[in-house]
Amino acid sequence: xxxxxxxxxxxxxxxxxxxxxxxxxxxxxxxxxxxxxxxxxxxxxxxxxxxxxxxxxxxxxxxxxxxxxxxxxxxxxxxxxxxxxxxxxxxxxxxxxxxxxxxxxxxxxxxxxxxxxxxxxxxxxxxxxxxxxxxxxxxxxxxxxxxxxxxxxxxxxxxxxxxxxxxxxxxxxxxxxxxxxxxxxxxxxxxxxxxxxxxxxxxxxxxxxxxxxxxxxxxxxxxxxxxxxxxxxxxxxxxxxxxxxxxxxxxxxxxxxxxxxxxxxxxxxxxxxxxxxxxxxxxxxxxxxxxxxxxxxxxxxxxxxxxxxxxxxxxxxxxxxxxxxxxxxxxxxxx
Amino acid sequence: xxxxxxxxxxxxxxxxxxxxxxxxxxxxxxxxxxxxxxxxxxxxxxxxxxxxxxxxxxxxxxxxxxxxxxxxxxxxxxxxxxxxxxxxxxxxxxxxxxxxxxxxxxxxxxxxxxxxxxxxxxxxxxxxxxxxxxxxxxxxxxxxxxxxxxxxxxxxxxxxxxxxxxxxxxxxxxxxxxxxxxxxxxxxxxxxxxxxxxxxxxxxxxxxxxxxxxxxxxxxxxxxxxxxxxxxxxxxxxxxxxxxxxxxxxxxxxxxxxxxxxxxxxxxxxxxxxxxxxxxxxxxxxxxxxxxxxxxxxxxxxxxxxxxxxxxxxxxxxxxxx
Numbered sequence: 001x002x003x004x005x006x007x008x009x010x011x012x013x014x015x016x017x018x019x020x021x022x023x024x025x026x027x028x029x030x031x032x033x034x035x036x037x038x039x040x041x042x043x044x045x046x047x048x049x050x051x052x053x054x055x056x057x058x059x060x061x062x063x064x065x066x067x068x069x070x071x072x073x074x075x076x077x078x079x080x081x082x083x084x085x086x087x088x089x090x091x092x093x094x095x096x097x098x099x100x101x102x103x104x105x106x107x108x109x110x111x112x113x114x115x116x117x118x119x120x121x122x123x124x125x126x127x128x129x130x131x132x133x134x135x136x137x138x139x140x141x142x143x144x145x146x147x148x149x150x151x152x153x154x155x156x157x158x159x160x161x162x163x164x165x166x167x168x169x170x171x172x173x174x175x176x177x178x179x180x181x182x183x184x185x186x187x188x189x190x191x192x193x194x195x196x197x198x199x200x201x202x203x204x205x206x207x208x209x210x211x212x213x214x215x216x217x218x219x220x221x222x223x224x225x226x227x228x229x230x231x232x233x234x235x236x237x238x239x240x241x242x243x244x245x246x247x248x249x250x251x252x253x254x255x256x257x258x259x260x261x262x263x264x265x266x267x268x269x270x271x272x273x274x275x276x277x278x279x280x281x282x283x284x285x286x287x288x289x290x291x292x293x294x295x296x297x298x299x300x301x302x303x304x305x306x307x308x309x310x311x312x313x314x315x316x317x318x319x320x321x322x323x324x325x326x327x328x329x330x331x332x333x334x335x
Numbered sequence: 336x337x338x339x340x341x342x343x344x345x346x347x348x349x350x351x352x353x354x355x356x357x358x359x360x361x362x363x364x365x366x367x368x369x370x371x372x373x374x375x376x377x378x379x380x381x382x383x384x385x386x387x388x389x390x391x392x393x394x395x396x397x398x399x400x401x402x403x404x405x406x407x408x409x410x411x412x413x414x415x416x417x418x419x420x421x422x423x424x425x426x427x428x429x430x431x432x433x434x435x436x437x438x439x440x441x442x443x444x445x446x447x448x449x450x451x452x453x454x455x456x457x458x459x460x461x462x463x464x465x466x467x468x469x470x471x472x473x474x475x476x477x478x479x480x481x482x483x484x485x486x487x488x489x490x491x492x493x494x495x496x497x498x499x500x501x502x503x504x505x506x507x508x509x510x511x512x513x514x515x516x517x518x519x520x521x522x523x524x525x526x527x528x529x530x531x532x533x534x535x536x537x538x539x540x541x542x543x544x545x546x547x548x549x550x551x552x553x554x555x556x557x558x559x560x561x562x563x564x565x566x567x568x569x570x571x572x573x574x575x576x577x578x579x580x581x582x583x584x585x586x587x588x589x590x591x592x593x594x595x596x597x598x599x600x601x602x603x604x605x606x607x608x609x610x611x612x613x614x615x616x617x618x619x620x621x622x623x624x625x626x627x628x629x630x631x632x633x634x635x636x637x638x639x640x641x642x643x644x645x646x647x648x649x650x651x652x653x654x655x656x657x
Contacts, residue, residue, distance in 0.1 A: 050558055052554050052557070052558075071557070072554070072557045072558045073557060073558070073559075073560040073561075077558060078558065078559075079554070079555065079558040081551050081554070081555060083549070083551055085549075085551045085552055085554070085555040087552065087556075087569065087570060088574065089573040089574065090569075098556075098559055098561070098569075099559035099560060102559065102560035102561060102562075102565075103562070103565075105560070148555075148559070152559075
């Protein structure tokens with residue numbers, strides 16, 4: 001049982017509000033992703049749980065105990081930093097063994113060896129155990145950093161954009177592996193990112209942060225399909241959600257007070273029609289799909305289209321809305 | 336020079352030449368880039384040759400002769416390796432070398448401990464740490480002549496502050512001991528002054544080393560439950576080690592040739608208890624006027640320092656590459 005609860009946490013640095021009135025529960029064995037742009041307070045939230053920062057107000061509990069006065073070492077958390085925070089003069093093996101060699105743990109060397117090798121296998125670094133950590137590639141370094149967190153069985157794993165400095169291919173690989181490992185160990189994990197793909201693919205629940213506040217939390221499906229406001233809707237979806245005036249396209253049934261319509265690909269129906277209401281501006285061919293850039297009376301839209309749809313730039317099409325999202329003038333969602 | 340520039344340096348010089356305004360290009364037309372480069376570095380090379388390389392070669396030549404600078408008109412004869420033989424068989428010179436080694440060892444040890452400790456404290460970034468850094472650096476910025484005379488007063492048995500403070504804390508009467516006049520105390524008197532003056536320099540280098548260690552390494556260690564003691568030995572020391580070694584190298588070379596402070600404080604005395612190699616060298620050269628022999632001694636010292644420094648730099652590079 002290692003539920004982590006943040007209760008009405010606040011933290012400011014000078015005049016900058018980093019986190020404001022943040023309440024969040026991470027259930028035992030849950031993979032929660034905090035998603036938000038730079039400066040939204042994601043990293044600060046992690047550091048507050050780890051004890052690397054002290055909150056100005058509010059309470060943090062880990063597995064039921066109030067950790068407000070405890071040092072990072074006493075809190076039983078593992079942290080993966082955005083930078084490769086390896087001990088540069090140590091080998092990969094010694095880096096992985098470092099947390100286990102803490103006198104507080106009293107593990108014998110056979111046990112340490114067994115766990116280091118097990119984790120090295122998990123993060124696929126067992127062939128480099130004797131290498132100096134400075135001789136590794138970026139991907140290998142970050143795998144070691146993740147491994148160094150995994151050798152322990154802490155109450156919660158805290159990961160601060162661990163994949164952001166890796167190339168796209170490796171990121172996709174490690175994303176899968178991390179999710180697999182977390183499932184395998186049944187561990188509790190709080191993960192911070194600004195990458196919506198990471199959030200959508202790995203999270204049990206996604207929390208959307210904006211300007212230090214938790215705007216919405218829910219399963220990836222809920223967050224995507226049922227966003228609480230414009231900010232959340234804009235964070236997810238590729239291509240980006242299209243914002244349109246309520247009277248631009250047919251098929252809408254805006255509730256009273258609606259000032260904008262949000263339309264993603266699944267909210268737009270395309271029909272080829274020489275007399276249609278829209279004109280195709282440009283087509284980006286991505287292989288498995290096409291990005292269609294469309295113009296409707298001076299408004300530009302981007303949507304996905306079947307690559308076999310026979311249209312070309314300059315063609316006219318007919319666009320109809322299908323149960324789009326409606327937003328009020330304050331950006332809140334109207335249902 | 337061929338038309339196709341090969342190295343990066345040549346290529347960038349080529350680009351620069353093409354970007355040069357026409358007036359200058361016209362003025363230096365007819366000169367290749369290589370020639371212009373030589374034109375710029377020639378004054379430096381000439382100066383270096385005149386004041387460094389030539390005297391060195393001249394000293395090597397003199398070390399094989401019986402030349403005496405106070406008898407410039409006497410006939411100069413080649414004596415082969417006899418000067419070197421004499422120097423290496425002279426027991427006084429070996430005693431001077433031993434005294435030097437003693438100084439080098441203790442000054443480096445004390446300066447490293449004090450310098451590193453100061454750096455470690457200053458690196459805590461407390462309020463006013465920049466001010467204290469400046470205050471600590473003052474001794475290093477003073478002229479050795481000022482420091483030497485200044486400490487002669489401090490060490491004065493009747494009115495000196497040093498003797499007074501020692502007596503204040505220990506009860507030993509201040510005029511009962513002479514720091515500069517006693518055979519046992521004089522070497523330590525010099526070691527204390529040199530440490531006072533140069534520990535700040537070591538601190539500066541160590542501080543650079545400590546500042547180069549990113550905070551998140553410490554944060555990672557803290558989350559990994561490493562105690563402050565373990566963080567110090569497994570992060571701070573290994574990561575600052577190249578800097579510490581560099582400080583040892585600089586201070587080692589400097590103190591091997593230590594002259595000014597000894598000359599000002601004791602002049603090598605009492606007796607010859609503080610007579611380091613450079614003082615002996617000065618005596619041989621400018622009191623006994625054995626120019627040839629002292630040149631041989633100087634060359635031996637030079638080779639010794641150069642050799643030791645080279646071995647040391649190899650070790651330093653090994654540590655850096657880890």
